Amino acid sequence: MATEKTADLADELVAEFGENAAYVADLLARYRESPESVDAEWREFFRARQIPSGGPGGPPTPPGKPEPEPRPAHPPAPAESTRAVAAEKPPAPAPGRAEVVSPLRGGALRIAENMEASLAVPTATSQRQIPIKLLDENRRLINESRTASDESKISFTQLVAWAIVQALKQFPRLNDAYDAGEGAPVRVRREEIRFGLAVDVERSDGSRTLLVPNVKGVEKMGFAAFAAAADDVVRRARTGKLSLTDFEGTTVSLTNPGTLGTTASVPRLLPGQGLIVATGAIGYPAEFSAMAPETLSELAVSKVATFTSTYDHRIIQGAESGAFLGRIEELLLGQDGFYEQVFGDLALPYKPLHWAVDKNPAFGRRSRSRRACSSSSTRIGCADI
Numbered sequence: 001m002a003t004e005k006t007a008d009l010a011d012e013l014v015a016e017f018g019e020n021a022a023y024v025a026d027l028l029a030r031y032r033e034s035p036e037s038v039d040a041e042w043r044e045f046f047r048a049r050q051i052p053s054g055g056p057g058g059p060p061t062p063p064g065k066p067e068p069e070p071r072p073a074h075p076p077a078p079a080e081s082t083r084a085v086a087a088e089k090p091p092a093p094a095p096g097r098a099e100v101v102s103p104l105r106g107g108a109l110r111i112a113e114n115m116e117a118s119l120a121v122p123t124a125t126s127q128r129q130i131p132i133k134l135l136d137e138n139r140r141l142i143n144e145s146r147t148a149s150d151e152s153k154i155s156f157t158q159l160v161a162w163a164i165v166q167a168l169k170q171f172p173r174l175n176d177a178y179d180a181g182e183g184a185p186v187r188v189r190r191e192e193i194r195f196g197l198a199v200d201v202e203r204s205d206g207s208r209t210l211l212v213p214n215v216k217g218v219e220k221m222g223f224a225a226f227a228a229a230a231d232d233v234v235r236r237a238r239t240g241k242l243s244l245t246d247f248e249g250t251t252v253s254l255t256n257p258g259t260l261g262t263t264a265s266v267p268r269l270l271p272g273q274g275l276i277v278a279t280g281a282i283g284y285p286a287e288f289s290a291m292a293p294e295t296l297s298e299l300a301v302s303k304v305a306t307f308t309s310t311y312d313h314r315i316i317q318g319a320e321s322g323a324f325l326g327r328i329e330e331l332l333l334g335q336d337g338f339y340e341q342v343f344g345d346l347a348l349p350y351k352p353l354h355w356a357v358d359k360n361p362a363f364g365r366r367s368r369s370r371r372a373c374s375s376s377s378t379r380i381g382c383a384d385i
Contacts, residue, residue, distance in 0.1 A: 003176075012049075013215070014043050015345050016204045017247050018127065019215070020059075020211055020212055021113070021207055023209065023211050023242070023248070023249050024310075027042050029047060029050070029052070031043065031046050032051070039243065041243050041244050042055060042244060044245075045244050052368075057243050059213055061310070062224045070296060071271045073251065078194065092103075096285070099143050101136070102265050106158075108310050113142070115182075120268050120271065121178075121270065121271060121312055122308050122312060122313045122314060123269045123312060124313045124318060125266045125308050125309065125310045125321075126308065126309050126311075126318060126321040126322045126324075126325055127264060127306060127307070127309075127325075128306070128307050128308045128309075128322075128325040128326070128328075128329060129304050129305070129306050129307075130304060130305055130306075130307055130325075130328070130329045131300065131302040131304055131333065131355075132304055132305050132332070132362055133303055134157065134305045134332065134333055134334055134339075134353060134354075134355045135159060135160075135281070135332050136303060137353050138335070138339050138342075138343075138352045139154060139156065139159060141348075141350070141352065141353070142154050142273065142342070142343070144347065145346075145348050145349070145350075146201070147344075152231060153382060154227055154346075156196070156279075157230075157254065157256050157284065158226070158227045158255075159242065159332075160232055160254065160279055160328075160332070161195060161197065161226075161230065161340070162223050162226060162227075162329060163328050163331040163338065163382070164195075164252070164277055164279075165193060165218050165219065165226070166327035166331055166338065167198060167324055167331060168219070168252065168324075169219065170195055170327055171320060171323065171324045171327065172191070173189075173273070173315075173316070173320070174252070174274060174275045174311065174316055174321070174324055175190050175191075175193055175251045175252055175274065176188055176189050176190055176272050176274050176310050176315055176316075177190065177251070177272055177273060177312070177315045178315045179276065183260055185314070190251050191219075191349060192216065192217055192219065192251070192361070193198045193215040193217070193218045193219045193251055193252060194216045194217075194218075194248075194249050194251045194252075195212070195214055195215045195216075195249050195250075195251075195252055195253075195254070196211050196212040196214040196250040196251075196253035196276075197212065197213065197215065197230060197233060197253075197254060197274075198210055198211070198253060198254065198255035198256065198289070199211045199212070199213070199233075199234050199237040199238065200259075201237055201238055209240065210255075211237045212247075212250065212253055212255075213232055213233045213236070213237055213242050213246035213247060214233070214247070214248075214250040214253075215229045215230055215244065216249075222345040222348065223342045223345040224343065224345045224346055224347075233246060249270070250273060250274050251273060251274070252273065252274070252276070252277070253267075253273060253275075253276040253277070254276075254277050254278075254380075255276065255277075255278045255279075256278070256279050257278060257279075257280065258280040258281040258282060258305060259281075260281075261281050262280055262281060263280045263281055263306055264278070264306040264308055265278040265280065265308060265311055266278070266281045266308055266309075267269040267308075267310055269310050269311070269312060272310045272317055273312070274311060275309065275310070275312070275316055275321075276309075276310050276311075277307060277308065277309055277310075278307070278308045279306075279307055280305050280306035280307075280308075281305065282303050282304070282305045282369075283303055283304070284296060284301060284302075284304070285301070285304060286304055288301050294307060300358035307325055307328060307329075309321045309322075309324060309325050332350070333355045334354055339352035339353075340352060
């Protein structure tokens with residue numbers, strides 16, 4: 001009976017907290033050892049589920065003893081399809097002499113269950129490569145002013161997230177979710193945007209985990225309020241101070257594997273969300289990587305980043321996803337006063353830079369003239385070119 005109750009609890013964590021189930025599982029382990037080691041809100045949450053310290057129905061599993069194999073998670077998909085996926089899985093290979101088999105426990109087990117649950121969501125992905133030069137330059141202007149005023153810097157992620165929020169106002173149905181919990185598939189319409197920010201957290205033992213807390217009600221915020229709220233939730237994620245409400249009801253998420261140099265990513269979409277956006281590394285296209293900075297400047301080659309939109313294909317179609325990414329590009333290129341709004345909300349004393357088409361039709365002829373000039377001793381001629 002205790003084994004069955006433990007498996008039920010694991011299923012509940014996966015269903016309720018999605019990609020954050022590992023974080024909650026770690027808190028649960030701490031609560032079982034000492035209830036006072038977790039915040040009051042989390043103690044009430046675990047007590048409401050009748051989880052006494054020492055484990056549900058008995059003491060926790062002793063170290064070194066494998067936990068009972070958990071039952072599969074219950075994503076909002078027919079049980080038949082889940083069984084069919086499981087039936088197709090090949091058996092695990094037998095370990096070799098130099099291999100060590102270690103049962104997954106705690107947070108690692110919850111992550112594995114999350115990924116199993118994500119298999120029940122039929123997704124598709126759109127990609128778009130977006131010029132980032134204007135974003136880069138305007139961010140530099142913003143942070144020069146904020147540094148002089150001893151204010152925190154604005155990150156690329158915050159500006160990109162803000163563009164996503166503004167684009168969602170034009171494509172509000174990408175904020176919806178699919179649900180079949182009552183047996184009949186339905187589309188859940190959600191007007192509030194609860195924006196999830198993926199945060200890479202390094203634990204004390206050197207291992208890493210990904211948390212996705214959310215900022216609620218961002219559709220009603222200005223940029224300054226959103227940036228402050230995002231800073232707060234990221235800080236609390238990295239100091240282990242997230243509360244139960246930080247995970248509730250995420251509608252759209254942003255993950256940024258580009259900070260690790262990843263060019264493009266197709267993240268998993270968990271039940272309960274309709275969309276997750278990923279941004280890749282910022283840099284020049286690979287074919288220009290060997291060019292000198294001066295040449296790149298004369299060619300007007302911009303830094304770019306690849307954006308991916310992974311969506312629930314049961315309620316969102318490819319045309320919507322593609323147009324949504326197109327809208328994000330328009331905003332990051334400054335259309336419809338995007339940067340004017342940001343600068344104004346931050347009370348900056350100057351105007352943002354604007355995107356413009358490079359006007360250098362005589363680039364090739366100009367380069368030849370410069371080469372001729374460099375071999376000449378007439379400095380006046382050089383100045384006239």
